Amino acid sequence: MNKNILIFTIIICLMIFSPPVTVNGAAMFRDIDSQSIHGGLGTIEFRVKLLRDISTDPHNHVLVLGVSSDASERYEVEIIKDKMIARRFFGRCLLTAFISPYDFKIMDWHDIKLTWNNASTKFYIDNREVTKIALLESDDIPKLIPCIRLGKDDNFEIDKFITSVGSLIEEDPVDREFVMNSSCPDLNELLNERSQEEYRGVKLHHFPDQISRDKVKSYIALLPEDFARSIKHVIFAEDERFKRGELGSSDFKSMSIMLKKSNYDDPNVFFHEAAHVYDFKLRIATGVPDDKSEWTAISGVSCYFKGTDMQEFAANFRETHVKNAFLGGQGGECPPEDLAEWVGAVYEYYIKNKTFKDFLDPSGSLYSDKNQKKLDFLLSKGFYSKEIYDKVIQHI
Numbered sequence: 001m002n003k004n005i006l007i008f009t010i011i012i013c014l015m016i017f018s019p020p021v022t023v024n025g026a027a028m029f030r031d032i033d034s035q036s037i038h039g040g041l042g043t044i045e046f047r048v049k050l051l052r053d054i055s056t057d058p059h060n061h062v063l064v065l066g067v068s069s070d071a072s073e074r075y076e077v078e079i080i081k082d083k084m085i086a087r088r089f090f091g092r093c094l095l096t097a098f099i100s101p102y103d104f105k106i107m108d109w110h111d112i113k114l115t116w117n118n119a120s121t122k123f124y125i126d127n128r129e130v131t132k133i134a135l136l137e138s139d140d141i142p143k144l145i146p147c148i149r150l151g152k153d154d155n156f157e158i159d160k161f162i163t164s165v166g167s168l169i170e171e172d173p174v175d176r177e178f179v180m181n182s183s184c185p186d187l188n189e190l191l192n193e194r195s196q197e198e199y200r201g202v203k204l205h206h207f208p209d210q211i212s213r214d215k216v217k218s219y220i221a222l223l224p225e226d227f228a229r230s231i232k233h234v235i236f237a238e239d240e241r242f243k244r245g246e247l248g249s250s251d252f253k254s255m256s257i258m259l260k261k262s263n264y265d266d267p268n269v270f271f272h273e274a275a276h277v278y279d280f281k282l283r284i285a286t287g288v289p290d291d292k293s294e295w296t297a298i299s300g301v302s303c304y305f306k307g308t309d310m311q312e313f314a315a316n317f318r319e320t321h322v323k324n325a326f327l328g329g330q331g332g333e334c335p336p337e338d339l340a341e342w343v344g345a346v347y348e349y350y351i352k353n354k355t356f357k358d359f360l361d362p363s364g365s366l367y368s369d370k371n372q373k374k375l376d377f378l379l380s381k382g383f384y385s386k387e388i389y390d391k392v393i394q395h396i
């Protein structure tokens with residue numbers, strides 16, 4: 001199978017917050033439902049106390065992950081070794097990032113503040129302003145689901161977490177200008193274009209011709225009824241509308257799939273993105289914490305949050321790559337990606353007349369009984385028909 005495609009497919013799409021895994025200590029999250037974060041103009045404040053020295057631990061320790069209530073902005077505060085890192089993603093493709101030594105005494109409380117006013121963002125440790133690295137254009141804004149998650153980890157404690165609707169700062173005209181001069185690829189504007197055709201309840205937009213629509217219709221035709229019904233739009237888009245590295249994308253607000261011109265007919269891309277949309281509807285892996293994810297219960301694989309020591313992660317991952325099968329080491333680590341990769345692979349194998357022989361033969365080097373469980377689970381949830389399942393898994 002084409003690993004490269006898979007790995008790129010992964011990078012593209014969604015990423016939601018799932019617990020990071022650390023080697024020494026159970027990293028978890030505590031979800032805060034009583035407050036919400038206000039995009040555009042807002043503040044997050046809390047205090048943190050270190051319970052032990054983590055300045056040489058190569059893993060990231062996430063203090064806060066947040067997505068604003070309108071799902072337009074994302075915030076992160078974490079500690080990696082002897083640095084504290086804060087990020088605010090906003091404006092669809094913009095990022096302000098901060099990094100600073102923290103120099104905390106064990107068991108002392110310290111005040112942390114992240115505050116924003118439109119284009120401007122500031123970060124404070126014990127009321128000391130941390131100089132921002134930069135205001136940047138980013139190609140790293142995943143799909144967002146509103147949430148506030150505080151890290152729960154036996155290395156630190158957080159309390160007095162408060163969000164507010166006001167900002168502590170003025171907007172800087174330099175930042176405003178930067179934002180005004182940035183342009184983000186806008187796939188959503190294509191959604192407003194009249195659909196060209198509707199097939200099984202799915203509206204097709206912006207395709208160059210009937211041939212390309214028929215190709216995608218032949219894919220939609222393979223989907224079980226509920227799966228097809230979960231998808232509202234399929235949009236064909238020119239390559240320049242995508243950010244670097246993307247092969248396609250999915251959007252949960254509109255329940256749509258966006259396909260990039262240069263690979264729109266690659267079944268692995270179409271069905272991968274389609275699986276994200278249907279997964280979101282069913283809430284199997286997307287939009288649920290890992291500990292409540294039915295998929296994670298099977299795969300046992302959790303999500304390494306970005307910022308983890310990736311070299312170490314890659315080394316660990318190599319040791320279990322057989323067991324993880326399609327799960328990629330560099331982004332496919334999140335359960336929703338794993339799920340989407342399996343679905344993409346099943347349809348690709350079906351369409352290309354291949355089988356999962358290598359994955360399902362107990363004497364084969366790629367065998368893991370998890371693979372069979374995953375395939376059975378996806379069948380039971382209606383990600384593909386019995387006919388497709390039977391054809392792809394026939395072996396030995």
Ligand SMILES: [Zn+2]
Pocket residue numbers: 009010011012013014272276336337340
């Ligand atoms: Zn994906």
